[in-house]
Structures are given as C-alpha cells and as structure tokens.
Amino acid sequence: MKYAIHAARFLLEQEEAGPGYLIVEDGRFGEITAEAPPEMDIIDYSDYTIAPGxxxxxxxxxxxxxxxxxxxxxxxxxxxxxxxxxxxxxxxxxxxxxxxxxxxxxxxxxxxxxxxxxxxxxxxxxxxxxxxxxxxxxxxxxxxxxxxxxxxxxxxxxxxxxxxxxxxxxxxxxxxxxxxxxxxxxxxxxxxxxxxxxxxxxxxxxxxxxxxxxxxxxxxxxxxxxxxxxxxxxxxxxxxxxxxxxxxxxxxxxxxxxxxxxxxxxxxxxxxxxxxxxxxxxxxxxxxxxxxxxxxxxxxxxxxxxxxxxxxxxxxxxxxxxxxxxxxxxxxxxxxxxxxLGLEEQFGSIASGKTADFVAMDDSFNVHATAIAGEIRFESKK
CATH class of the missing domain: 3.20.20.140 (Metal-dependent hydrolases)
Structure with a gap:
C-alpha cells in the first residue's frame, strides 16, 4: 500500500514543515515533497496538522x-x-x-x-x-x-x-x-x-x-x-x-x-x-x-x-x-x-523508514484521523 498525505503542517523532530505531501509506503514513512507525487493516491488532510502517533x-x-x-x-x-x-x-x-x-x-x-x-x-x-x-x-x-x-x-x-x-x-x-x-x-x-x-x-x-x-x-x-x-x-x-x-x-x-x-x-x-x-x-x-x-x-x-x-x-x-x-x-x-524503551528507531516521529503511526488533528487538538503502521483505523465524521 502506497499513498501520500496532503496536509497543511507536519510536526517533525526539529521543525514544522508544510504544506506538502508525506509519502507512506508499506506501513512506513517516506519523504515529504512540496509537489504531489505523480500517479499516487492522495489522502486530503489539507485542513489538518499531521503529527506522530x-x-x-x-x-x-x-x-x-x-x-x-x-x-x-x-x-x-x-x-x-x-x-x-x-x-x-x-x-x-x-x-x-x-x-x-x-x-x-x-x-x-x-x-x-x-x-x-x-x-x-x-x-x-x-x-x-x-x-x-x-x-x-x-x-x-x-x-x-x-x-x-x-x-x-x-x-x-x-x-x-x-x-x-x-x-x-x-x-x-x-x-x-x-x-x-x-x-x-x-x-x-x-x-x-x-x-x-x-x-x-x-x-x-x-x-x-x-x-x-x-x-x-x-x-x-x-x-x-x-x-x-x-x-x-x-x-x-x-x-x-x-x-x-x-x-x-x-x-x-x-x-x-x-x-x-x-x-x-x-x-x-x-x-x-x-x-x-x-x-x-x-x-x-x-x-x-x-x-x-x-x-x-x-x-x-x-x-x-x-x-x-x-x-x-x-x-x-x-x-x-x-x-x-x-x-x-x-x-x-x-x-x-x-x-x-529503546524504540526510537521504530516509533515516535515522522522520519523516513519509521513505522507510519500518525494523527491528523485541527488547531484545537481535535483528532480527525489516526493511523497505525499506515492503516487509517479511525476517522471522524465531519
């Protein structure tokens, strides 16, 4: 499974990034790009901030x-x-x-x-x-x-x-x-x-x-x-x-x-x-x-x-x-x-190769979606 998340803001370890597109492939984070990756499914979370789970x-x-x-x-x-x-x-x-x-x-x-x-x-x-x-x-x-x-x-x-x-x-x-x-x-x-x-x-x-x-x-x-x-x-x-x-x-x-x-x-x-x-x-x-x-x-x-x-x-x-x-x-x-717990190479931040646990939330900390290993398991109804 490979897709890209379009979002206004990404919370990274040392900075905020965005707007942009975060690639998720086989349950792991890929790169963040400014342009939409060609021929790839796009999940539109453009109204939200993407943060690590x-x-x-x-x-x-x-x-x-x-x-x-x-x-x-x-x-x-x-x-x-x-x-x-x-x-x-x-x-x-x-x-x-x-x-x-x-x-x-x-x-x-x-x-x-x-x-x-x-x-x-x-x-x-x-x-x-x-x-x-x-x-x-x-x-x-x-x-x-x-x-x-x-x-x-x-x-x-x-x-x-x-x-x-x-x-x-x-x-x-x-x-x-x-x-x-x-x-x-x-x-x-x-x-x-x-x-x-x-x-x-x-x-x-x-x-x-x-x-x-x-x-x-x-x-x-x-x-x-x-x-x-x-x-x-x-x-x-x-x-x-x-x-x-x-x-x-x-x-x-x-x-x-x-x-x-x-x-x-x-x-x-x-x-x-x-x-x-x-x-x-x-x-x-x-x-x-x-x-x-x-x-x-x-x-x-x-x-x-x-x-x-x-x-x-x-x-x-x-x-x-x-x-x-x-x-x-x-x-x-x-x-x-x-x-x-010694698990920082697997979890805890949005970085290429790490497990794609993430949250999409608004500016009031309301959670719109939650994903585990790239699979969106919760999504609120607007």
Whole structure:
C-alpha cells in the first residue's frame, strides 16, 4: 500500500514543515515533497496538522475499563478508546495487588495482544509495583509491598511471554540495587513511590535504572540540603522522567521548569485510570474506591488517584504553559516515550523508514484521523 498525505503542517523532530505531501509506503514513512507525487493516491488532510502517533507508557485504564479488571475485554476496550485520542502505542499498566490478581492481569494482557488489538497497540507491559514503600504509596496498596525478587519477576515474565518491558521500584527496598543491575539488562527499571535519598537514587541509576515515575508525585521532594528523589530526577541526564501535565498533579510553573531541565528526557504520560473520558462519579482504582469530581480522581482519604488526563491534552497544556514550539512538546509524548524503551528507531516521529503511526488533528487538538503502521483505523465524521 502506497499513498501520500496532503496536509497543511507536519510536526517533525526539529521543525514544522508544510504544506506538502508525506509519502507512506508499506506501513512506513517516506519523504515529504512540496509537489504531489505523480500517479499516487492522495489522502486530503489539507485542513489538518499531521503529527506522530502519541505513545502513552503509563496508563491504567480509560472509558470505564482498567487493566486490573484482569479481562481480555478490558485491554481491548482500552485499546479502542485510545485511538480517537491520537494514541497509537501504549503500555498496559498494572497496580500493586495480590499475586493472583496481578498474574491474572498479566495473562489477560498477553491474551488480548495475541488475539489482536483493533485500536492502539501494546508495546509491552508496565508493572507499577509491587516493590514500593509506604511513605509515598499514593493509590498503591501497601498490604502487598515487598522487596524486589528476581525469581518472582521471571515468573511474571514467563506468564507474559517475555512482554514485560518496564517495572517501577522504590530504591530503598532491600536488594533494590542488585535487582536493578540484573533486570536492567532486559527491562526499563523506573524509580517511584519512594522516600529514598538522593544518594540512594544515584546508586540505582548507577546500577542501571533509567527513569523516574510521575515526577514530583509519589516521591521525596526537593530540599536544598537533601535533593531527594526529585533532585536526583532533575539533575541526572542519564534518566528519563515521566510527568503528568493535567495542572493538578504538578503546578504549571514547576512542569515548565522540569520540561526546560529534562528536555528530551521528559516523558509525558497520563497515569489515566478508568474514569478517564467518563462523567464525574464513583469508580474503583484497584481495590480502592475513588471519587471523581470536576475531572479530578481522589481516594476517600483525599489523595490523588491516578488521573483522568488525555495525553493530547497534556501536550496542549504544556505547550500553552511553556510557550514552546508545538513540534517539540508533542515529541515529549511520542519520541521521548519511545526512546525511553529503546524504540526510537521504530516509533515516535515522522522520519523516513519509521513505522507510519500518525494523527491528523485541527488547531484545537481535535483528532480527525489516526493511523497505525499506515492503516487509517479511525476517522471522524465531519
């Protein structure tokens, strides 16, 4: 299959281009030309901006479904719900839970992927926990917290048929450094839900950890005499840092500072739970009742419980707060996530030879069309 997209604007890694024609052939991007390629089908998106598909590397659920439902249906419905929002790749994300529930979720993700997802495609499983500590537990259940265990992880990886690509741990747990040194050979080790010191975090990054979970949330804050987890995340150029840009989890000024500091090592995520794209009301996040009011989800104790953020809105927010070019902010939600997983040669930007995941959207961030590997799987009705 070969065609060209006619569009007003293309968001590239280092600039905006257009108007012009973007060639797509056999599911991959080709060149952008000023003139229409001869004898080729043209898809007219001339009223829209073409951007790389969004890549959400931390998402629990949306549209009333959650990965911890432990069903193939939940994974499939989450996949479908993401496509009209411009998300083409995602990491189905678990929560700290009982061994039985966690294993059921892992098996369900694997089976759903094997069956085939009609919407956004899974790029692997993210285990958020259970190797955390209680001081910054968030909506994770401390009853199941424990020290990291290589043998236990390998059991989960076998259940997942090798598709776990990311795990989050607290650096201060016993054996965390040894676990990280071993596991970082095969997965992205991310640090979060932790009260660790700056030095403890540095020890884990030295051992191979390469990311921090939802920067500023679920972690020891920054102090000028003890930089803590936040200080470690902001000052270590070796590590990526996730961030939730909904304006509730992180103040806009702080988010803008983190963006300026981390630059291409910033990964925009949603941490979205089942209440995303749903009306206010009562929901569950894992084993915890959650109340969503005015789009903000909280536990009964008042703690933030994941988010209801849509990733395109996170981009929209950070671009408005920072005043930075849209092409650069957008890639923090497409290319940076891919790069954090070592997938930047395949996904995350419009470049010749890369997988043709793309979004056609208007100036208000409304998604008109979404394509995966060159196949248009969603198109809105005008």
């Amino acid at each position: 969004l890549f959400d590397t931390h998402i629990h659920g949306i549209g009333g479904y959650d990965i911890m439902d432990g069903t193939v249906e939940a994974v499939q419905e989450i996949s479908k719900a993401l496509l009209p929002l411009g998300v083409t790749r995602f990491l189905p994300t678990t929560l700290t839970s009982s061994p039985a529930d966690l294993e059921q979720a892992i098996v369900s993700i694997r089976k759903a992927v094997e069956t085939g997802l009609s919407g956004a495609q899974s790029a692997g499983i993210f285990l958020e926990g259970p190797y955390f500590t209680e001081e910054h537990k968030g909506a994770q259940n401390p009853a199941y917290f424990r020290d990291p265990d290589v043998a236990e992880f390998h059991k989960w990886q076998e259940l997942a048929d090798g598709t776990i690509v990311k795990i989050a741990i607290a650096p201060e747990r016993n054996q965390a450094a040894a676990f990280t040194k071993e596991m970082s050979k095969e997965v992205l080790v991310s640090l979060g839900h932790t009260n660790a010191t700056f030095d403890c975090c540095q020890e884990l990054v030295d051992a191979g950890a390469r990311e921090y979970v939802h920067l500023f949330n679920g972690m020891r804050g920054l102090h000028h005499r003890e930089p803590g987890v936040v200080g470690a995340a902001l000052t270590d150029s070796r590590a990526y840092a996730e961030m939730i840009c909904d304006g509730h989890h992180v103040h806009p000024q702080v988010a803008t500072h983190a963006y300026a500091t981390k630059q291409d090592k910033l990964v925009l995520i949603t941490d979205c739970m089942r209440a995303g794209n749903m009306p206010d009301g009562n929901y569950m996040l894992g084993e915890f009742p959650v109340v969503m009011q005015d789009g903000i989800a909280r536990t009964e104790a008042g703690s933030l419980a994941g988010s209801t953020l849509l990733l395109k809105n996170g981009v929209k927010n950070l671009q408005a707060w920072s005043g930075s070019p849209l092409y650069d902010v957008w890639h923090r939600a497409s290319l940076s996530p891919a790069a954090s």
